[in-house]
Amino acid sequence: MTINPDLQGRSYPAAEVYDVGREKIREFARAVKATHPAHFDVEAAQGLGHRDLVAPPTFAIIIAQRADAQLIEDPEAGIDFSRVVHADQRFTHHRPIFAGDRLVAELHVDGVRAMGGGAMITTRAEIFALTDGDGREPVSTTKSSILVRGEGQ
């Protein structure tokens, strides 16, 4: 299978809205073995000046990987998910993610380069919170590179 080199520069617009729930923040926090009370206890989060539970620093991966799925599942992309290895990841938080946020993500394919029989694909998700009055507030920028391994890699 060959990765389509024309993917570079492609964007996928914000699709579904992700509603950040308190129980999802708690579930994700437990799954990464986080114990900070601001993930679990609303009063503790408010005691730190936050309006509601605070998501762990890598929570945005849920939204980013949903956005990535649009690319990975795009038949034009030519990506075999079973041969995908995560190469690097970065989160830049413009503000924390809180329970009650309604988030959308725009996906940008920033780079595609051939590596051996496979390819390294770099994507960026711009995550926004929907605000009252149809506005959008920047929340996080996530960047990830995935290596799609060729045969024998």
Add this chain to the structure above:
Amino acid sequence: MSPTFEELSVGQEIGSRSITVTRQDLVKYAGASGDFNPIHWNEAFATGVELPGVIAHGMFTMGAAVQLVTDWAGDPAAVVDYQTRFTKPVLVADTTGTADAGAVIEVSGAVGALDAEARTARVDLAVVFDGQKVLMKAQALVSLS
């Protein structure tokens, strides 16, 4: 107590911890994150795509490692930027029903840089499994009061 910017210096250690990971942890992480790639829970599938066995999600390791920084900072919202490269897989054998506690990932952190204008500290994490660094350039930028 949360650290203040003035009391920090480059090279200062922020602590260390061990993270134990089992197949059950990977199933939990898969469910919580939505990443159901079978290389993280099915041995036959993993070896079938030329991996040495079931491996942890890189994002599990990245997500668990940063808890050291979150707890040190005193507020998870203080982590304004966090990045890493995934260099080695964390192999997680099936220890279900045995006395084996699972794979152990060792995390330690130190202040790598300070920015007085932005009042941020860059914490560099060392994340080691089986004697080898599994994350490279694992850096968390922490906003301080």
